[in-house]
Amino acid sequence: VYVGRIRKDLTNPNGLTFWTAADQICKGAALNAVQIAEYLMKQ
Structure with missing residues (x-):
């Protein structure tokens, strides 16, 4: 951030x-990774 x-x-x-x-x-890439991890943890 500048x-x-x-x-x-x-x-x-x-x-x-x-x-x-x-x-x-x-x-966006970091948020995407967190959302994928959350999805996988629910499975």
Whole structure:
């Protein structure tokens, strides 16, 4: 996960503005593996 510049939000005195990026392919593969393991444990 990458996080970009963190800045004070100009519209909310208690807010922050930033961007993030993540690799959803790795997350999806990990979730898929967990779901397969859960399925196999139920069998």
